[in-house]
Amino acid sequence: MPDVPTPPGTVRRVGQWAVGTSRGEDFAVSRRCRHQLADLSKGTVDADGCLVCPWHASRYDVRTGRMVDGPRGFLFYRGPTPGYSALVLGYAKHLALRVGRVVRTAGRITVQR
């Protein structure tokens, strides 16, 4: 993919990866949320540098791929779901996102495992 500037807080798709910048560092993680498989390349990076899922706002540590906050909702519902959120967070600890390494060369951006 051409290496064009990415506005702060945004994420983009590079093949099977969600790529962005967190705390000044490039990151790449696999694209499917561990909750209901939303495309994380359509997510955002919050003020803490976590990747936020576009559907129910689960948050991920992009350095480890681990979910750090569970979803706020399910299916088409968006709102508080404390028990359910804790349940998803519990099982997601065993299903971290894959973490890749972003390589910028000759005006192109690629991801290596």
Ligand code: FES
């Ligand atoms: S699909 Fe990502 S939080 Fe629900």
